[in-house]
Amino acid sequence: MSARDNIFRKLRAASTTTLPAPDAAISAHYASLPRTAKDQLAQEFAEKITAWHAEVHAVPRGAWLDKLKEVLAAKGIATLLYAPATAHGQALEAAGIAGLKPYDRPIDEWKQELFENVDAAITGTRGAIAETGTMIVWPDATEPRLMSLVPPIHIALVDADAVVPTLYDAITQQKWTAGGNTLPTNALLVTGPSKTADIQQTLAYGAHGPKELVVLLLTGEAQ
Amino acid sequence: MSNNTTHTLQFVPGTEFKRRAAEVVANPFLRKSFRGAMDFLMMKRAAQFPDPELLERQRDLAEHIRRYSLSKLPQLLEQLEANLTRNGVTVHWAETPDEANAIILDICRRHDTKLMVKGKSMVSEEVELNHAMHAAGIDALESDMGEYIVQLADEKPSHIIMPAIHKTKQQIAELFAAKVPGVSYTEDVDALIQIGRDVLRKKFMEAEVGLSGVNFAVAETGTLCLVENEGNGRMCTTVPNVHIAITGIEKVVEKLEHVVPLYGLLTRSATGQAITTYFNVITGPRREGEKDGPKEMHLVLVDNGRTQAFADEQLRQTLQCIRCGACMNHCPVYTRIGGHAYGTTYPGPIGKIVSPHMMGLAATHVLPGASTLCGACGEVCPVKIPIPDLLIRLREEATHDAKPGHAPLVGQGAGKTAFASFAFKGFAFLYSRPALYRLFTWTATRFRFLTPAKQAGWTDTRTPLTPAAKSLRDLLAERQNRR
Incomplete structure (x- = not known):
């Protein structure tokens, strides 16, 4: 008998009756919570993630490159990692941003360079969650997962129209798993820069991941 | 599967519990560390739950989800295995710590592993993985800051969420200066964290294997969810070529939606945070065309006594646990004696109810007794495990034979003593x-001056028991006569 067989034999020997599924109770619970008005969601997200130590810049959709240039200059960012096959990646190239470094080959070929010689990375997001001030980061083949982790500064583009009230809304409204959708190899929720309180409950930022998180919150053109 | 490790668990025997507890109680530094930390964590948690009615609804919901998941555990485990396999993850099963270590060692050997970087995993502590890896010549390096500190000091975690909670920053400063090459003494917490960051970043690059725990495994999608603030968990699960996850068989839920209420309560109950910095949702190794992520991924599902708890409907509730640590933060015993005194991987109230299944009652029978039954643990538990009831149940199992028709627990009745059996039989x-009985009380009250001042064990920390001058029966009779 294998370990697997033994474990299943023991589990099946116990008397169990399947209880009612919790789905309806979960849905009713989130429906019962007070809702933030739709036009306030981006504002709530910005306030919450700022409290988590992120730097938020609300910018009109057409003007994010200008704001980015300001951020790069202010922080002295010389090398900016980006995903060349994304729409924002192409916009970066077209704008002629200095120090652009494309993530265009497998990590195995340039691991040390990524860890030691990249100042910042810019990525898109799949939206954000107002309740907790959380970004939904959805890495894929064009925009790999290490971009939001290894460089000391992470700059993220968040569309103000893609902010939802709760994580439950994100999963259900964006249909993460419904209708045959499969999750990416690594979906992420990111709420602020990396941190720890493991030494005497004292909060310190930049434990292993980014020390700084900059959010460019893309709003309607008319400001 | 080869099983050639000569692995012995390094736990301190449970019978040493009283001596170790007395040592901590006599140590003002440890007392202060734990008291301060627990007060802070209790305050932070309370601030997250301003509305007691809402909290109760959230706890009911979380309990519902966990009980539902356990009610179809075998089906969910099969579904999880099938979907993980479909996603390209190899699933392994281990009944014992030795089996789990052998599986992991085997994977490491196939990849010529010299260095394994580890994210926080209490199950890896439970099976004493570091010890087994070290014995096989593989360096298993903890990368969670607290775990890294504890490993540098050659100690064990004293809390499941905050492993280095027993250490002051001065002690950590001394430790880093002594153990990390090229580091001079600093008490600045930012500087200390930067030291850890610099050391560990090099290791993430070098390591052939990354190991992690799992907070929630989702059966329907074949997904592993990891909760963390530091980013070391993401490093361990993304940078090395091989990712091995290890967890207990009880961690599975059916759907991703079921995770949402549990995650919300986990972080708020544990550290009083509304959310952690990272929620890492992993659904398989690097896919064709992707540029990073592990090329190979494994999940080791560990029993280690969980099936024993599962077999009994009441004890099964132990497995509802989501490992938030709120029970220890609120426990008057844990706060005074700290995590190491228990001698078990999981300290505090949850440790007292889960360890007997993992290590047997022979090694742990004193632990369920180390409680005032004040009920705080049960009140704060986000998944409503009736911890005090389970403590009483385990006290019973530790001191009695199994009831007819019930399979005995491992170490059943190990706490039985001839003296206690004799005393209780005498009472009965x-x-x-x-x-x-009347003759007994008559004698006891008249000859109370003969009561010994030393009473086996009882008088070590308490005043002697002495019969009253008059029995209750006599007092009532007198009162009746006076009327």
Whole structure:
């Protein structure tokens, strides 16, 4: 008998009756919570993630490159990692941003360079969650997962129209798993820069991941 | 599967519990560390739950989800295995710590592993993985800051969420100066964290294997969810070529939606945070065309006594646990004696109810007794495990034979002593015979001056038990006569 067989034999020997599924109770619970008005969601997200130590810049959709240039200059960012096959990646190239470094080959070929010689990375997001001030980061083949982790500064583009009230809304409204959708190899929720309180409950930022998180919150053109 | 490790668990025997507890109680530094940390964590948690009615609804919901998941555990485990396999993850099963270590060692050997970087995993502590890896010549390096500190000091975690909670920053400063090459003494917490960051970043690059725990495994999608603030968990699960996850068989839920209420309560109950910095949702190794992520991924599902708890409907509730640590943060015993005194991987109230299944009652029978039954643990538990009831149940199992029709637990009755059995039998005999009972109280009250001042064990920390001058029966009779 294998370990697997033994474990299943023991589990099946116990008397169990399947209880009612919790789905309806979960849905009713989130429906019962007070809702933030739709036009306030981006504002709530910005306030919450700022409290988590992120730097938020609300910018009109057409003007994010200008704001980015300001951020790069202010922080002295010389090398900016980006995903060349994304729409924002192409916009970066077209704008002629200095120090652009494309993530265009497998990590195995340039691991040390990524860890030691990249100042910042810019990525898109799949939206954000107002309740907790959380970004939904959805890495894929064009925009790999290490971009939001290894460089000391992470700059993220968040569309103000893609902010939802709760994580439950994100999963259900964006249909993460419904209708045959499969999750990416690594979906992420990111709420602020990396941190720890493991030494005497004292909060310190930049434990292993980014020390700084900059959010460019893309709003309607008319400001 | 080869099983050639000569692995012995390094836990301190549970019978040493009283001596170790007394040592901590006599140590003002440890007392202060734990008291301060627990007060802070209790305050932070309370601030997250301003509305007691809402909290109760959230706890009911979380309990519902966990009980539902356990009610179809075998089906969910099969579904999880099938979907993980479909996603390209190899699933392994281990009944014992030795089996789990052998599986992981085997994977490491196939990849010529010299260095394994580890994210926080209490199950890896439970099976003493580091010890087994070290014995096989593989360096298993903890990368969670607290775990890294504890490993540098050659100690064990004293708390499941904050492993280095027993250490002051001065002690950590001394430790880093002594153990990390090229580091001079600093008490600046930012500087200390930067030291850890610099050391560990090099290791993430070098390591052939990354190991992690799992907070929630989702059956329907074949997904592993990891909760963390530091980013070391993401490093361990993304940078090395091989990712091995290890967890207990009880961690599975059916759907991703079921995770949402549990995650919300986990972080708020544990550290009083509304959310952690990272929620890492992993659904398989690097896919064709992707540029990073592990090329190979494994999940080791560990029993280690969980099936024993599962077999009994009441004890099964132990497995509802989501490992938030709120029970220890609120426990008057844990706060005073700290995590190491228990001698088990999981300290505090949850440790007292889960360790007997993992290590047997012979090693742990004193632990369920180390409780005032004040009920705080049960009140704060986000998944409503009736911890005090389970403590009483385990006290019973530790001191009695199994009830007819019940399979004995490992170490059943290990806490039985001839003296206690004799004393309780004596009581039963006396109390069921009125004439004899009257004679006994008559004698005991008249000859109370003969009561010894030293009473086996009882008087070590308490005043002697002395019969009253008059029995209750006599007092009532006097009162009746006076009327």
